Amino acid sequence: MVKEMETVFIADDEQNIREGLKYIIDWEALGFELCGEASNGEATLQAILKDNPSLVLLDIRMPKMYGTDIIRIAREKGYKGKFIILSGYSDFTYAKTAIKYGVDFYLTKPLDEDELLAAVEKIRDELASERSRSENITFLKHKAKHVILQEIITGVYSFSDTNALTANELEEMNLNADVYQVVIFEKFSNNPDAVSYSFADLLKVTNKGNHTFEHMQVDGNEVILLKGSFALLKFQDFLSRYEQEPPQQGSPLDSMFLAFGRSVSSIDEIYLSYEEASTLCKRRFFCIQGQHTLGYEELPDVKNKMLEISNDKLIEYCDQLTDYILSFNRQKVSQTLFQLEEYLFNVQNDISSVKLFLTDLYLRIKEKCNYTYNSVDIPFPTNAECIDRIDGCHYLYEIIQFISEQAVMIMNATGNPSRDTILDDILYYIDHNYQNNIKLESIAPLFGYNSAYLGKIFTKTTGESFNSYIDHKRIDQSKELLKENNLKVYEVAEQVGYKNVDYFHKKFKKYVGISPAEYRKNVTGQE
Numbered sequence: 001m002v003k004e005m006e007t008v009f010i011a012d013d014e015q016n017i018r019e020g021l022k023y024i025i026d027w028e029a030l031g032f033e034l035c036g037e038a039s040n041g042e043a044t045l046q047a048i049l050k051d052n053p054s055l056v057l058l059d060i061r062m063p064k065m066y067g068t069d070i071i072r073i074a075r076e077k078g079y080k081g082k083f084i085i086l087s088g089y090s091d092f093t094y095a096k097t098a099i100k101y102g103v104d105f106y107l108t109k110p111l112d113e114d115e116l117l118a119a120v121e122k123i124r125d126e127l128a129s130e131r132s133r134s135e136n137i138t139f140l141k142h143k144a145k146h147v148i149l150q151e152i153i154t155g156v157y158s159f160s161d162t163n164a165l166t167a168n169e170l171e172e173m174n175l176n177a178d179v180y181q182v183v184i185f186e187k188f189s190n191n192p193d194a195v196s197y198s199f200a201d202l203l204k205v206t207n208k209g210n211h212t213f214e215h216m217q218v219d220g221n222e223v224i225l226l227k228g229s230f231a232l233l234k235f236q237d238f239l240s241r242y243e244q245e246p247p248q249q250g251s252p253l254d255s256m257f258l259a260f261g262r263s264v265s266s267i268d269e270i271y272l273s274y275e276e277a278s279t280l281c282k283r284r285f286f287c288i289q290g291q292h293t294l295g296y297e298e299l300p301d302v303k304n305k306m307l308e309i310s311n312d313k314l315i316e317y318c319d320q321l322t323d324y325i326l327s328f329n330r331q332k333v334s335q336t337l338f339q340l341e342e343y344l345f346n347v348q349n350d351i352s353s354v355k356l357f358l359t360d361l362y363l364r365i366k367e368k369c370n371y372t373y374n375s376v377d378i379p380f381p382t383n384a385e386c387i388d389r390i391d392g393c394h395y396l397y398e399i400i401q402f403i404s405e406q407a408v409m410i411m412n413a414t415g416n417p418s419r420d421t422i423l424d425d426i427l428y429y430i431d432h433n434y435q436n437n438i439k440l441e442s443i444a445p446l447f448g449y450n451s452a453y454l455g456k457i458f459t460k461t462t463g464e465s466f467n468s469y470i471d472h473k474r475i476d477q478s479k480e481l482l483k484e485n486n487l488k489v490y491e492v493a494e495q496v497g498y499k500n501v502d503y504f505h506k507k508f509k510k511y512v513g514i515s516p517a518e519y520r521k522n523v524t525g526q527e
Contacts, residue, residue, distance in 0.1 A: 006054035006127055007035035011044040011070075012086065013063055017109075021057055025117050030124055041065025048074050053081055054127055055120070060087040071101040082123045086111065149175070150218055153182065153225065155271030170267065174211060177227040179263050181235065182273040184281045185222045186257040199224050202256075203234040218274075221281060225270065232263055239293060246290055257284055262296045285351045286344075286396050288441045289451060300346045307347045309357050318364045325365070325407050326372060326414075331425040333407050335433075338443065341400050358399050359390045362406065369410050378413045380406075397442070422449070423461055434473040435497040440466040474498065475511045482520045489516045 008027060012018050018037050027034060035053050038044040041062040048056060048070070060067040071083055083103040104126075105119040151157035152175075170176045185199050205212050212234075214225040226232050259280035261273030273296075280294040287294065317340055324332040344354050366380055381389070393399045430438065440458075444451040458466050474496040481492045493504035493516075508516050 005033045006031055008032045008055045009035055009047060009053040010037040010057045012059040013039050024113055025120060030120055041070050045070045045073060048079055049077055055082045055123055057084050057086060060085055071103060075101050084119055146216060149214060149216060152267065152270055153218060153223060153274045159268045179229055179232055179265050180270050181226040181232055181260060181263040182270060182277045183224040183226060183258055183260040184277045185224050187255055202238050205234055256292060258293045260295050289397055290441060309347050309349045309353055314357060314361060318361055322365050322368045325410050328411050330422060334425060337400050337404055341396060344396060355390055359387055362386055362403055373414050376414055378410055430473060434470055435495060471507055475508055482516055483523050485524050
């Protein structure tokens with residue numbers, strides 16, 4: 001690392017003295033470099049305020065402005081550098097004034113070379129000591145901020161303590177903002193050479209001085225604290241862009257995951273946002289295929305539901321799935337797996353317990369089917385292979401898809417399904433579940449299909465996309481409910497699967513041509 005040089009400025013109205021001062025001592029050897037010179041007081045003061053030299057050699061009697069006035073004004077305007085006064089005579093009044101304004105040395109002309117050298121060496125040592133102290137203070141402030149910020153985020157910091165940070169101290173640490181939000185940012189990839197985005201890249205911002213967000217490690221997580229409306233707006237812009245154009249498989253954005261808590265308006269509530277983000281981060285296992293973000297709105301109320309994995313539930317799902325498999329009822333198998341997924345989404349147990357539950361479930365189904373069809377050679381994987389397969393899954397949907405594929409394999413190996421095509425089962429399922437938040441990505445694994453492939457088959461067979469088919473079902477049912485005239489429009493929207501009534505209005509008008517209220521008035525004659 002190259003050591004930073006100090007700077008020296010020479011001010012004297014006599015050119016020969018200025019030239020002599022440049023060469024009377026070896027400035028470079030002492031760690032200084034000349035940054036300028038001046039022959040009058042006004043130019044000297046301008047240069048001091050502009051260039052902020054470490055040391056000024058200053059003649060006391062200068063044209064246009066005395067040296068003492070230069071020192072006074074420079075100090076008033078915040079200059080903190082060193083002064084060596086050069087005077088043609090010794091005068092107590094000048095010396096006293098110089099001392100008042102913090103002059104380091106008062107040397108009389110003709111200059112003694114050794115005396116000047118000793119003065120410069122002492123100033124050099126003082127500058128080095130001050131610089132080291134300043135760097136240590138900066139380091140300690142940064143370290144203190146990091147510790148304080150971690151305590152604020154995790155809820156350990158006490159704002160009621162007598163030693164708590166003041167508003168000015170928060171401002172100095174760049175922590176004052178009108179709104180905050182915590183995001184946990186994970187980067188993962190099976191390819192160690194894969195390039196991933198930084199968080200600043202995602203938001204399309206620069207974060208000079210940590211004005212937009214703070215970044216730290218908390219409990220092994222990469223935690224981002226967004227600060228201010230601008231930062232939160234940029235984050236929302238990113239989420240909107242992501243929803244419109246999900247990342248392509250294998251792209252850098254495909255190797256990241258974001259969990260974010262609610263926005264809060266007070267610094268002492270930041271921990272609430274962090275707790276939500278931390279809980280969501282642990283629930284990445286429950287994401288659907290291709291999902292890269294989890295927000296506080298998607299946090300299940302597991303504390304109030306108090307759902308726990310139990311042996312009774314294990315037996316219940318095992319009996320149901322085995323019966324449906326043995327009766328070749330694909331639709332019921334898929335529906336039960338969907339219910340199983342919903343149940344596991346809301347349990348309080350950890351991920352390892354969920355995997356153990358599903359492993360036990362599958363092995364029990366396998367045992368019962370083998371017992372029933374003991375004369376049929378069903379190509380089951382070994383128990384060890386099943387255990388490794390389920391344990392190696394990163395997501396719940398992968399395990400559900402595996403069990404679904406195994407159910408189809410068993411039905412194909414033991415007889416013919418009661419329906420001609422899986423699409424019939426899917427349409428039957430939609431007709432009875434359109435009021436729920438069903439998506440192609442979430443139901444495709446239940447029928448043993450990749451969502452993209454199933455989407456193509458669906459569109460080709462029905463003549464419309466999956467989402468369009470769902471909308472038609474919902475709008476058709478909403479028209480029937482509107483005719484009955486005993487529900488409010490927002491209640492109709494909720495019953496057919498639209499949580500947002502404005503979105504329901506938009507869809508209804510798109511497919512029917514008029515608003516729900518106008519439709520009701522036309523068919524019932526009532527407002």
